Amino acid sequence: MEPTEHGQPADQVAEPGLPRNVKPFPRAVAAVGGEGKGPPTPPADDAEVPTPGGGAGKGKKRGRKTDFGAYMRLMKHFVLIYGTDTVWDGETRRIVKIGAVRLAFGNDTVKMWLASKGRRMVLPEQVRFAPGEDVGPDCINLFDGFSVEPVPCSDAEVAVMLELLHHLCSMSAPTDVGVEEVVTWVLRWLALPLQRPGAKLRTALVFHGPQGTGKNLFFDAVRGIYGKYGVMVGQTELEDKFNDWLSAKLLVIGNEVVTRQELWHNKNKLKWIITEEQIPIRAIQQSVRWEENHANVVFLSNEDQPLALEEGDRRYMVVYTPLGREDDLYARVAKFLADGGAAKFLYYLLKLDLGGFTEHSKPLMTDAKRDLIDLGLKPAQRFVKEWLAGLLPLPLQVCSSEQLYRAFRRWCDQTGERFPPPHDNFTRSVNRWVLEHSEVGPDGARLGPALRYKTVATKHEVGPRKHVRTWLPRGTSAPPGRTEGEWVAQCIQAFEQALSTFFRSRTEDDE
Structure with missing residues (x-):
């Protein structure tokens, strides 16, 4: 090869702007990103690519090799997710x-x-959770x-799981027929x-x-069917402002998610997870992303009042579980699950007849749900409910608003309500x-x-007042x-006598 006038071979002449002792960029690498004609041709294994803006001259660090396999x-x-500094990793299937x-x-x-x-x-709205x-x-x-594939089996092979569910629901109704209805409803809820x-x-x-x-043994098996699309959370996750644990979930099991002090504070959050079709996903140092909500929720608790329910509630199917069994039921369930029973139970649920059960089927009114509704009543509501039902030694008759409030304050003293409302x-x-x-009524009319x-004009019939705020029973x-x-x-004068008797009434605590 003929040397140049500088004594170097012709193919090693430095490009303008580069020191003489620095090799030029390989042509294939120099074209990356220039014309957008696809990925560049990988250089030879011994080729060195200087970092942009720097040389590899004497006394300087040599550039790192580009990893074209990683590229x-x-x-x-x-x-890349547009408008954010996040990307979708298709290998691990997560946003990072x-x-x-x-x-x-x-x-x-x-x-x-x-x-x-x-x-x-892609745009953020093009990242979807659409099972x-x-x-x-x-x-x-x-x-x-x-990730779990169903394993064909007979009903007898999953009988131990059904036995456990029957045990959990055995106190949900006063009759065997009622208990069977509850079990069927729960199974269809799980199968749909x-x-x-x-x-x-x-x-x-x-x-x-x-x-x-x-409770946990049964629903842990159900959660295992969902794999990564099922999650168990506690109150910490529910209270956390970052809720990325809720992303891409089909089953959420809340284990003791609400303490007694937080019943009313968290009630609306629980409703939101159950009913909303779109939910915001907030992760640490990431933009808020809206995602379809396909999560179905189960709450497990050892508390007497795990949730604050309202009358007319249409969201919760409540089951109060009995004491634990003393036989080998739990050991048989554990053995069934250890032998791949979750896949068999999945097969059973996939073949279950839904019988017209839909996403909007209303839950049954169980004894446990009725008890939770009563516990969730506010003091004024519980007082008037007992008064109208004849459970108080106080006649149901016309009275003034002030008289009924005095009776309510006495009732609060007797029942232990510490903070009666004004x-x-x-x-x-x-x-x-x-x-x-x-x-x-019997004819269906309200x-x-x-x-x-009602405010009634009494014309000084009751003290110096011309008008009295009055409660009038129907009829x-x-x-x-x-x-x-x-x-x-x-009527007000007559109720005053009954009120005096009510105030003189004694409870066991008074005595």
Whole structure:
């Protein structure tokens, strides 16, 4: 090879701007990102690629080799999420920050991937969680199927799981027929989202009762069917402002998620998870991302009052579990699951007849649910409910608002209510409760509220006042020939005598 006038071979002449002792960039690498014609040709194994802006002259660090294997992995499996500093990792199927990708693959490789026109990019709304749905090539589906495959079996082979569920539901109804209805409802609730992946039930299961009954044993097996799409959380996760644990979940089991002090504070959060179709996903140092909510919820608790339920609740199927069994039931269940029983139970649920059960099927009214509703009543509501039901030594007759509030304060002393509401709040609470609980007659027509709140003109019949705020039971009215004011005044005087007797009544605590 002919030397140049500088004494170097012709193919080693330095390019303009480079020191003479620095080799020029290989032509294939120099073209990366320039024309966007696909990935570059990898250089020879011994080729050295200087870092941008630096030389490899004497006394300087040599540039690192570009890992083209890592670059091809990024091009094939990673997708940039537009408007964020996150990417979709198709190998591990998770959303990670670009900083984490740089640490894993190297800054130069990631820069080359980001600069490539062949690099794939999607909008945040194109990252979806759509079980059982074909989202198309332009979107990313966080769901890629269940990891557990059903194993064909007979009903007798899963009898031990059904025996455990029957035990858990054995106190949910006073008759065997009622218990069987509850068991069937729960099984269909479990089977529907497995038969129709992505089905969002508008109800939740609540199993509460003593420790050691097998609640966790049964529902841990159900969660195992869902694999990574099932999760068990506690109150810490529910209270945390970051809820990325909820992303891409089909079954959420809340284990003691609500303490007694947090019943009302967390009630709306629980409703939101159960009923909303879209939920915001918040992860640490990541932008908020909205995702389809396909999570079905089960609550497990050892508390007597795990949740605060309202009358007319349509969201919760409540089961109070009995004491634990003393025989070998739990050992037989554990052995069944250890031998691959979860796959057999999945097969049983997939073949279960739903019998018209849908995502909007209303839960049954169990004794346990009725008890939780009573415990969830506010003091004013519980007082008026007992008064209307005849459970108090106080006649149901016309009285003034002040008289009923005095009776309520006495009732609070007897029942241990430490913080009775003020008079105005008490009146509003009672009035709303009776309006929302108007009864229905035999012909199906509404009878109206059991109490009516009205201001009556008494014309000084009751002390110096001209008007009295009055509670009028349904069906009461002034007799013929008397004004309403005169009649109300007489009723108030009669109720005062009954009120005096009620105040003199003694409870066991008083004695």
